[in-house]
Amino acid sequence: MFKFIAGLAVALAVCTGANAQTYPNKPIDLIVPFAPGGTVNLTARILATHMSELLGQSVIVDNKAGAGGTIGATFAARAPADGYTLLYATMGNQVIQPLLYKKLQYSASKDFVPIALFATVPNVLAISANIPAKNMAELLQYAKANPGKLNMASAGQGSVNHMLGELFMLRTGVKFTHVPYKGAGPAVTDLMAGQVEVLFANLPTVQPYVKSGKIRLLGIASKRRSPVIPDVPTFEELGIKDAETESWSALMAPAGTSPQVVKKLQDTVMSITKDPAMIKQLTAQGAQPFYGSGAEMAKLINQDTRRWSEVVQHAKIQMD
Template identity: 60%
Template sequence: MIKHLAALAAVLTLSFNAAADTYPSKAITLVVPFPPGGTVNLMGRLIADRMGSLLGQPVVVDNRAGAGGTIGAAYAAKAQADGYTLLMGSMGQAVQPLLYKKLSFNGNKAFTPVATFATVPNVLAISTNTPAKNLSEFVAYAKAHPGGLNMASAGIGSINHLTGEMFESRANIKLTHIPYKGASPATTDLQAGQVNVLFANLPNVLPFAKSGKVRLLGIASDKRAAAIPEVPTFAEGGVKDVVVESWYGIMAPAGTSPAIVKKLQDTILTIAHEKDFVAHLAEQGAYPYPNSAADFAKLMDMEVRRWTGIIQSAKISMD
C-alpha cells in the first residue's frame, strides 16, 4: 500500500512538473475585481505587463467590479484551476469573509496565494476648504464638531473606510461616513470640496496633492514616504497605532498545480526586484513588497486577525 501511494505521488509530481514546463501555452487572464481608476487596477496592469513579457504569453486584465470586489473574486474562484485565470489580490480580499457572511465562494480558502509584489501607504487627504492645515488642527476641529466632517470612501468595508474607522478610534473623533462606488468618484468629490476627508491609497491622490487640489495631513505608516517627505506619519502628528499599508499580489484558484504556482511566484518575485519596475512603482508612490506564496498566506491570516476587532466594533457588515 505504501509503495502504491509513493508511486502515485511520483506520477502526480511528474504530471505537475510537465504541466509547468509547458505553462503558459496561451494567454492568461488576470481578474481585477475593481473598476479602472483605482490603485488595484493600476497595480494589476503594471504587473500584468511585466508578467506577459517574462512568461512569453499575454496577461490580459479583465476588470470585473462590483459588490466590494466579490463579483470578480467569485468569477476567479470558480475558474478552472489551470493557471490561466488569476486574481489580482489586495488587502480588501483578505477581509471579505469578515464583511460578507453569504459569499458565493469559500472566502480566502477558494484561493492559493502566489506572491505579493507591491505596497502603498495610505494617507489622510482633505479638501482645501476643510479648516485644518495639519493633523493636530484636523483632530482638534473634529473633536469640536463631532460628525461635522464628511469622510468619503470607496465603499462600505473598503480599506479606506476601515482605515478611517481605525483612525477615529485611535484619535477619539467621529466622522460622518459617505460611501462611494469606487475610489475614483470619492477622489473627484474630495477635489471639488463636496466631502472633507478621504483616507486614500497614496497613488490615488498624489497627483492632486502635487497640484494643490487636495491637502495631505498624514501618512498611515511607521515612516515617511519618499514621494511626500514633507508629510508626517500619524504617530508624528499625535495619533498612534494607525499603520495601514495596502499590499498587492497575485492569487490562483485553489487546487492549482504547485509547480505552476511556483513558476508564477518566481516570475513575480523576479519582477519585484527589477530596477525598472521598482522605478515605476516609485513614480506612483509605491514600494516593492516581494513575498513568497508561504509568506503571502501568513500575511492574509494576519490581516484577518487585525481587522476582525475593527469590523466588529464598528458593526460593519455587507449582508
C-alpha cells in the same frame, strides 16, 4: 483493480508534472476585481507586462469589477486550477470583505493558494482646504469639538479607505460622518469641491490634485514617509499609534493549482520585484515593490484579519 488505480494515479502524477514543465504554453488571464483606471489596475498591468516578458506568453488583464472586488474574486475561485486564470488579490477581497459579508460566494482561505506578494500602496489622510485645520493637531481638535460635523468620504461601504477611516476614529476618539461613494473618483471630486471634508485614500488617487491647493495631505498611514511626499509625516510621528495601513496586492491561484506551477509563478514575481525598470514604474505610481512568498502572504493575511476584525466589531459594520 488496485493495480489499475495505482497505475492511474502514477499516470496522472506524470501528466501533471509534464504540464507543469511546459507551463505556460498559452495566454494567462489575470483577473483584476476592480475597474480600469484605479491604482490596483495600474499595478496589475505593470505586473502583467513583466510576467509576459519572463514567461514568454501573454498575461491578459481582465477587469471584473463590482461588489468591493468580490465579483472578480468569485470568478477566479471558480476557474480551473490549471494556472491559466490567476487573481490579482488585494487586502480588500482577501481580508476585509470576508469579515463584512455574511454570504460570500468564495472562501478567501479555502478557494485560493497564495503565490506571492507584489506591491504596496500607502494611504493618506486628505482634507478639504475649506475646513479650518492646517495640520493633524488642528483637525483632531476641531473634530473632537464638533463630533460628527465633518463628513468622511469613501469609495464605498466596506472599502479599504472606509475601514481606515474607522480605524483612525477608533485610535483617536474622533467622530466623522461616513459618506460612501461609488468609487474613489467621485469622492475626490467632492472633496476638492468642499462637499465633504475628509478622505482616506491611497496616495496615487489624490496626489495629482494636491498642487491645486484645494486639498491638504495631513498624514500618511505608513511606517515611514513616502519619497513622493517627503514633507508629509506618518501617523505615528503625529502621535497616532497602530494605524498603519498600506494597501497590498498579490498574485493568487485557484486552490488545487499544481505546486510546480505555483513555484514557477512565485519565482517569476520575485524576479520582477527586483527589476529596476519595474521598480521605477511602480514608484511613478506612488507604489512600492513588496515581495513576499506565499507563506509570508498567508501570515500577513492572518495578521490583517485580526486587526480588521477589531475595527469591524467596534464600528458594528455588517453587509448582506
